[in-house]
Amino acid sequence: MPVESKPEKKLKVTALCELCHGRKAVMKRPKNLQKLCKECFYKVFETEIHNTITDANLFQYGETVAIGASGGKDSTVLASIMKTLNERYNYGLKLVLLSIDEGIVGYRDDSLDTVKRNKIQYDMPLEIVSYKELYNWSMDEIVACSGMRNSCTYCGVLRRQALDRGAAKLNINHIVTGHNADDMAETVLMNILRGDTKRLEKSCSILTESADSPIKRSKPFKYTYQKEIVLYAHYKKLDYFSTECSYAPEAFRGTTRELLKALEANRPSIIMDIIYSGEHFELKRKKQTVSYKNKKKDETQINADGSISLNKDFTKANKCEKCGYLSSNKLCKACVLLGGLEANRAKITLDTDTSVEGAAKLTRTLEHLSF
Amino acid sequence: MSDITICIKCNETPSTIVNRKEAMCDSCYNRFARGKLRKALSLDIYKVNSRYGIHRILVSYSGSKASLATLDMLYDLMIEQKNRNNGKKGFEIVVVNIDEFERNSLPQSMTSKFDELKSKYEEVSFNVVNINDFLDGKKLIDYGLDKQFNIVIKKSDKLTMDQIFQSIDKSSQEDLTEILYDNILLDVCKKFQCGTIMYCETMNKLASESLSLIIKGRGTKIPEKINDTTIEDIHIIHPIRDLYTKEIEYYNNINGISDLVVESNRVISNINKNMSVKEIVDRYLRNVEQSGYSSTIPTVVKISEKLVAPSKFSGNDTSKCNICGDTIYQDCKTWLSKITVNDSAPLTEEIEHEYLKMFQDQEINEFDKSTDIPICYGCMVAMNKPVTWPTDEDIINEYSLE
Numbered sequence A: 001m002p003v004e005s006k007p008e009k010k011l012k013v014t015a016l017c018e019l020c021h022g023r024k025a026v027m028k029r030p031k032n033l034q035k036l037c038k039e040c041f042y043k044v045f046e047t048e049i050h051n052t053i054t055d056a057n058l059f060q061y062g063e064t065v066a067i068g069a070s071g072g073k074d075s076t077v078l079a080s081i082m083k084t085l086n087e088r089y090n091y092g093l094k095l096v097l098l099s100i101d102e103g104i105v106g107y108r109d110d111s112l113d114t115v116k117r118n119k120i121q122y123d124m125p126l127e128i129v130s131y132k133e134l135y136n137w138s139m140d141e142i143v144a145c146s147g148m149r150n151s152c153t154y155c156g157v158l159r160r161q162a163l164d165r166g167a168a169k170l171n172i173n174h175i176v177t178g179h180n181a182d183d184m185a186e187t188v189l190m191n192i193l194r195g196d197t198k199r200l201e202k203s204c205s206i207l208t209e210s211a212d213s214p215i216k217r218s219k220p221f222k223y224t225y226q227k228e229i230v231l232y233a234h235y236k237k238l239d240y241f242s243t244e245c246s247y248a249p250e251a252f253r254g255t256t257r258e259l260l261k262a263l264e265a266n267r268p269s270i271i272m273d274i275i276y277s278g279e280h281f282e283l284k285r286k287k288q289t290v291s292y293k294n295k296k297k298d299e300t301q302i303n304a305d306g307s308i309s310l311n312k313d314f315t316k317a318n319k320c321e322k323c324g325y326l327s328s329n330k331l332c333k334a335c336v337l338l339g340g341l342e343a344n345r346a347k348i349t350l351d352t353d354t355s356v357e358g359a360a361k362l363t364r365t366l367e368h369l370s371f
Numbered sequence B: 001m002s003d004i005t006i007c008i009k010c011n012e013t014p015s016t017i018v019n020r021k022e023a024m025c026d027s028c029y030n031r032f033a034r035g036k037l038r039k040a041l042s043l044d045i046y047k048v049n050s051r052y053g054i055h056r057i058l059v060s061y062s063g064s065k066a067s068l069a070t071l072d073m074l075y076d077l078m079i080e081q082k083n084r085n086n087g088k089k090g091f092e093i094v095v096v097n098i099d100e101f102e103r104n105s106l107p108q109s110m111t112s113k114f115d116e117l118k119s120k121y122e123e124v125s126f127n128v129v130n131i132n133d134f135l136d137g138k139k140l141i142d143y144g145l146d147k148q149f150n151i152v153i154k155k156s157d158k159l160t161m162d163q164i165f166q167s168i169d170k171s172s173q174e175d176l177t178e179i180l181y182d183n184i185l186l187d188v189c190k191k192f193q194c195g196t197i198m199y200c201e202t203m204n205k206l207a208s209e210s211l212s213l214i215i216k217g218r219g220t221k222i223p224e225k226i227n228d229t230t231i232e233d234i235h236i237i238h239p240i241r242d243l244y245t246k247e248i249e250y251y252n253n254i255n256g257i258s259d260l261v262v263e264s265n266r267v268i269s270n271i272n273k274n275m276s277v278k279e280i281v282d283r284y285l286r287n288v289e290q291s292g293y294s295s296t297i298p299t300v301v302k303i304s305e306k307l308v309a310p311s312k313f314s315g316n317d318t319s320k321c322n323i324c325g326d327t328i329y330q331d332c333k334t335w336l337s338k339i340t341v342n343d344s345a346p347l348t349e350e351i352e353h354e355y356l357k358m359f360q361d362q363e364i365n366e367f368d369k370s371t372d373i374p375i376c377y378g379c380m381v382a383m384n385k386p387v388t389w390p391t392d393e394d395i396i397n398e399y400s401l402e
């Protein structure tokens, strides 16, 4: 290829960015297939997130906010954009990176290196909370013990509490996470497909506060397309870790994700369209009946999102008996789950010669090979 | 296999099918299936000698398996009423078919089946409605969306359904057809003085309908589309909502009516881009059912039946969509412009300004008027390309499009 630059050729109108009409379009915007130049893409991408934040009144001036950082693209872009917007619009936030080390060899150890670089790149303090330290179980050990099938269920419950504890330790009561519009839409569909009446109405809430957590969580990327996050990271040359966790997501969620992908290919707006529908969901109120027929008096229900339905006086004893963490039950959900595992642990460690990590890794490799 | 199982319902006849874990004989199966329809007709208005006189039921008849089975079950009920009441009946059946012969590539036109149907279902009136007749004499308007999500309109030069659908994508066609059909049926229902419109949707169809509405941004329509309701004093019911498509097929088989079905033999593409939203949803539901998540369909219908009109927007002014008639709970333009920004980054170079000038010189605007006609979110989505729609004379006057 010749290296010398040709005299600049005049662009056709159709080759121009559809917003500024002054620069060459370099991309098709995934959300609406608009042809845009890089500058205009940055502008709309960032402004939309700013709009989402201000419209929902997410932050208070002077607040310290933890960014749930995994080193993946969503949370890396989140850290970058939070820094940008905080400076541009003077939110007055103190930003901290909060990472969880689930103990997944070959995945989390590498992605944590990315977070450590992000700490320097974005000049933010970093706190890492590890499952192993907190629960004396790493995800690799859990999978070795109970198999791949429920890995994300365990992981989800443990992460929730780990993030809470990490934030509490730093005296922070607000965590922002990188959940994006695709995740939202997927949740809406999942809740409908599973008939989850408890969670349906909240499918799209941008801010969640649950009964057994003093920490609020919010999702500034609620309306941001996954594909645009990837493009933003790419154009801005952000340093992120792109390997996915090797423990497969739950099968049914997988089918929902495929449905969403197929639909998005058919009509790019459907992610927003589903969220729009989801924001209007309201279920018929059940008549209040005072009957506890099938419930023991003190029983409390743990909702799948980790929050607790309060059937009893919340003011009394709301600490987990085992670990002392906030819980409206005798045991917190993490302790309930881990309790079930303890029994198996002895067996596993006796049965294997290799290290537990090795065993889990082997299982993973084998399961991947079988595809 | 061991010895023959006896039907658990009548305890006499050998069973012919195991359905929902119950072994049944054909006649008990009929009672089971028809019972579902009869449950939906338990109101007094459908009974003999009711003080309401003889009620007229419009059956929305597409020729599909489900519409045929519904007609058959309904006819069976009518005959039974007559036999038990010295020839008196509580209702009359008006079958209405919206002509889809060409648009949906049916193997034969519905009218060609009518003779057979008429001889089997005596006393039923069979009618075909032509969509273009419905459009005839109505003013058609082209609706579009500008970049700021304003509704822009102009008088349309289109006349027929085919012309209308030329320029929009498959999902929008499907979406708008449904709305148009609902409108036509309501219109015909009044003309024929019917008090009930019967939609022949199985549980499978309702599940797919509900998911599709959510996906198209029409979630707020679910309470009215999935549940039985009343619109302008007309009862809208779905009497086979508790039956699966495969149960309907079996019903048609044992009653020897399968030959009367007229269904599209159009091959559905398997490429996402060439499919409609509903076709993708249907494929998905078939797949999850086959992968063993058999409860998905009833689950979706059940939770959809529990959805109601949202109350959290009660402070807002609500309005009705000019295209589909759905209630608009919040300003869609505001919602959309918040999450889809259309401002450009400032131009810096000289050449960039030149390009902008060049663009502005060439820009043509085919729409002449920006309006505040209320259009719901779902219809805005369908308007990813301008949409032509029949419109009241009032609107035309109000926005003086002449």
Ligand code: SF4
Residues within 6 Å of the ligand: A102, A139, A151, A152, A153, A155, A156, A245, A246, A247, A248, A249
């Ligand atoms: S994919 Fe599942 S196991 Fe892996 S990190 Fe995420 S939640 Fe944990």
Ligand SMILES: [Zn+2]
Residues within 6 Å of the ligand: A017, A018, A019, A020, A021, A022, A023, A036, A037, A038, A039, A040, A041, B344, B345
């Ligand atoms: Zn531009």
Ligand SMILES: [Zn+2]
Residues within 6 Å of the ligand: A320, A321, A322, A323, A324, A325, A331, A332, A333, A334, A335, A336
């Ligand atoms: Zn505990």
Ligand SMILES: [Zn+2]
Residues within 6 Å of the ligand: B321, B322, B323, B324, B325, B326, B375, B376, B377, B378, B379, B380
């Ligand atoms: Zn509408």
